[in-house]
Amino acid sequence: MKKHIAWLLACLLVSPFQIILAEDGSRLWLRQDNGTQTEIVVPKTSPTLNLAAGELRRAWQGNPVTLVLKADKRMKKEAFTLRQTDGKVIITSPSEVGLLYGTYHILRLQATRSLSEITEVPVTCSPSYDLRLLNHWDNLDRSVERGYAGKSLWEWDELPLHVSDRYAEYARANASIGINGTVLNNVNASAQILSPEYLEKVKVLADIFRPYGIRVFLSVNFASPMQLGGLSTADPADKQVAGWWKRKVNEIYRLIPDFGGFLVKANSEGQPGPQDYGRTHADGANMLADALKPHKGVVMWRSFVYSPDSDDRAKQAYKEFVPFDGQFRSNVIIQIKNGPVDFQPREPFTPLFGAMPHTAQMVEFQITQEYLGFANHVAFLSPMWKECLESDTYCRGANSTIARVTDGSVYPQSVTAIAGVSNIGTDANWCGHPLAQANWYAFGRLAWNHELSSEAIAREWVCQTYGTDPHLQALDTLLLASREAVVDYMMPLGLHHIFSFSGHYGPGPWQTMPGGRPDWQPPYYHRADSIGIGFDRTTAGSDAVSQYNEPLASQYNDLRTCPESLLLWFHHVPWTYRMKSGRTLWDELCLHYDTGVKQARRFQTLWDSLQSYVDAERYELVKQKLIIQTRDAVWWKDACLLYFQTFSRQRIPLDVERPIHELEPLMQLRFRIGNHENAPLILN
Numbered sequence: 223m224k225k226h227i228a229w230l231l232a233c234l235l236v237s238p239f240q241i242i243l244a245e246d247g248s249r250l251w252l253r254q255d256n257g258t259q260t261e262i263v264v265p266k267t268s269p270t271l272n273l274a275a276g277e278l279r280r281a282w283q284g285n286p287v288t289l290v291l292k293a294d295k296r297m298k299k300e301a302f303t304l305r306q307t308d309g310k311v312i313i314t315s316p317s318e319v320g321l322l323y324g325t326y327h328i329l330r331l332q333a334t335r336s337l338s339e340i341t342e343v344p345v346t347c348s349p350s351y352d353l354r355l356l357n358h359w360d361n362l363d364r365s366v367e368r369g370y371a372g373k374s375l376w377e378w379d380e381l382p383l384h385v386s387d388r389y390a391e392y393a394r395a396n397a398s399i400g401i402n403g404t405v406l407n408n409v410n411a412s413a414q415i416l417s418p419e420y421l422e423k424v425k426v427l428a429d430i431f432r433p434y435g436i437r438v439f440l441s442v443n444f445a446s447p448m449q450l451g452g453l454s455t456a457d458p459a460d461k462q463v464a465g466w467w468k469r470k471v472n473e474i475y476r477l478i479p480d481f482g483g484f485l486v487k488a489n490s491e492g493q494p495g496p497q498d499y500g501r502t503h504a505d506g507a508n509m510l511a512d513a514l515k516p517h518k519g520v521v522m523w524r525s526f527v528y529s530p531d532s533d534d535r536a537k538q539a540y541k542e543f544v545p546f547d548g549q550f551r552s553n554v555i556i557q558i559k560n561g562p563v564d565f566q567p568r569e570p571f572t573p574l575f576g577a578m579p580h581t582a583q584m585v586e587f588q589i590t591q592e593y594l595g596f597a598n599h600v601a602f603l604s605p606m607w608k609e610c611l612e613s614d615t616y617c618r619g620a621n622s623t624i625a626r627v628t629d630g631s632v633y634p635q636s637v638t639a640i641a642g643v644s645n646i647g648t649d650a651n652w653c654g655h656p657l658a659q660a661n662w663y664a665f666g667r668l669a670w671n672h673e674l675s676s677e678a679i680a681r682e683w684v685c686q687t688y689g690t691d692p693h694l695q696a697l698d699t700l701l702l703a704s705r706e707a708v709v710d711y712m713m714p715l716g717l718h719h720i721f722s723f724s725g726h727y728g729p730g731p732w733q734t735m736p737g738g739r740p741d742w743q744p745p746y747y748h749r750a751d752s753i754g755i756g757f758d759r760t761t762a763g764s765d766a767v768s769q770y771n772e773p774l775a776s777q778y779n780d781l782r783t784c785p786e787s788l789l790l791w792f793h794h795v796p797w798t799y800r801m802k803s804g805r806t807l808w809d810e811l812c813l814h815y816d817t818g819v820k821q822a823r824r825f826q827t828l829w830d831s832l833q834s835y836v837d838a839e840r841y842e843l844v845k846q847k848l849i850i851q852t853r854d855a856v857w858w859k860d861a862c863l864l865y866f867q868t869f870s871r872q873r874i875p876l877d878v879e880r881p882i883h884e885l886e887p888l889m890q891l892r893f894r895i896g897n898h899e900n901a902p903l904i905l906n
């Protein structure tokens with residue numbers, strides 16, 4: 223009886239056709255649980271195959287399913303083939319984990335009502351990248367750098383004795399979208415992670431993740447031999463240092479035989495690295511690669527470097543890495559952020575992609591929304607990532623897209639990979655904003671198949687997370703428009719890095735730090751003056767354009783051919799410059815900010831139209847978040863327009879909504895954003 227009442231209470235909302243149970247979002251996109259107990263045939267029992275069978279029993283409602291393990295040299299190990307014969311669904315793969323992926327795939331087809339895709343003609347699904355990795359910027363004290371969804375999932379103090387249920391749930395969610403590796407700790411790494419005590423804890427996680435096909439990787443601090451090993455140097459040319467790393471790597475593999483390898487942030491933002499000893503990135507990466515090689519481990523060496531004395535931060539990675547092309551070991555991959563500055567709402571791609579034909583390269587995306595409104599704003603990032611992956615580098619003629627450069631199609635790579643900086647934490651709904659789960663999902667799906675469209679990914683996610691009612695397509699519309707809306711109300715037309723420096727949340731285009739690094743101050747990026755606005759990166763300016771191949775270099779260099787979405791990235795443009803629309807730059811800028819605000823308001827309406835189709839709990843939370851988003855959009859628009867107006871001296875066009883704030887008080891706002899609070903705390 224008690225149960226019955228509880229259940230009734232849980233039915234917070236009744237639509238004309240169905241009862242919608244309240245949900246806290248913890249089940250993510252894995253909400254099917256009405257399996258009809260059809261016949262499931264598995265080749266044997268094993269931890270991985272038991273998981274596959276369990277998933278099918280829990281949720282599969284279709285014809286009998288047979289899983290077949292079959293060696294096939296033409297297939298990648300993790301690939302699977304699907305077909306239907308004699309009323310049975312057959313999944314074939316050379317590996318157990320391939321069968322698990324096939325299982326999740328047919329469950330996805332079921333949830334999206336696409337089972338008709340399984341026919342008598344076999345279809346093979348194969349991953350675009352060998353390594354599909356989440357990067358956690360999780361610290362050992364359980365804070366998460368740029369994390370907005372609670373604390374780190376890893377309960378280091380309780381491990382290895384106490385094991386949270388969430389570890390397996392995490393692994394399951396990742397496996398269901400094809401993610402096969404996780405870097406557990408922050409790239410600003412504590413050497414402590416390599417201590418015997420912590421490695422025991424890491425081993426426990428690796429053991430839990432293994433059946434799901436997920437391997438563990440660690441970020442390492444380059445000075446670990448000193449900080450942990452007591453050596454007097456971390457010089458990669460020092461035999462003792464190399465020996466220390468070899469022994470450490472061997473120790474790791476004794477505990478974790480399938481350990482994946484290291485991720486390294488070196489000589490970047492104060493982190494130690496080989497340059498501290500007059501050595502190069504290649505010297506540092508190769509020393510680690512040599513230690514890992516016998517175990518088939520890899521080194522992901524990040525290219526995120528910039529220095530205060532550079533005339534243009536955007537040029538640094540290219541300058542520092544291209545000279546070493548061909549000097550890295552085959553198990554080193556250069557991990558490159560999509561844009562040359564830093565995960566901005568919109569950047570051109572980093573010109574380093576495709577510029578090192580003899581070196582493996584991979585993309586690093588940021589799933590967590592450091593620069594896109596934290597867990598407060600909805601910003602579905604698949605369109606941003608597709609924009610990068612589909613960018614043509616022209617490194618070997620046309621169709622040398624970043625997708626093809628990094629998946630080994632343009633230049634051979636012995637291992638291919640893609641990474642996303644995680645947005646996951648201890649919040650019940652994992653990602654803080656219920657709709658931010660779509661970004662975790664989208665990253666996994668694109669890592670598996672970079673040819674999927676954002677529309678298809680959004681549809682899959684909505685169907686699985688909210689249901690198949692056609693009204694819910696309004697949510698696809700909202701998601702697909704959301705990233706461009708953020709660009710519009712934060713930094714349209716190629717503007718970038720005009721955030722307030724306390725936390726990268728609100729606007730701060732006016733902020734300066736007397737005596738501070740220029741490249742940490744917004745005016746360095748927007749360069750507004752009485753003539754115009756934008757960073758001149760043409761041949762007459764910083765010449766960053768010349769790092770791109772033709773025809774891009776010329777296209778970007780010329781004001782008339784540069785895409786308007788990147789105009790102020792590459793050019794300092796007069797306020798009165800005529801845009802393609804016929805409006806002046808100033809008017810166009812105003813219009814973009816206004817469009818962004820209007821879009822945020824439209825998202826509120828779209829979401830409200832879904833009230834009867836979404837459970838009350840998730841409905842309310844998203845509704846609240848959209849209020850914050852719209853408030854912030856207005857804040858951004860008013861702050862940026864009023865501030866830039868002090869340079870342009872032009873009127874805000876009449877068809878643009880009037881500011882509701884005044885500039886002075888906006889500039890006086892001092893705000894601090896707590897790591898575990900989603901809403902910014904405004905201190906005045």
Ligand code: GCW
Nearest residue numbers: 359367368409410487526564
């Ligand atoms: O985006 C910037 C962040 C830092 C981060 C750094 C990096 C982990 O503001 O918090 O540090 O990039 O990618 O290394």
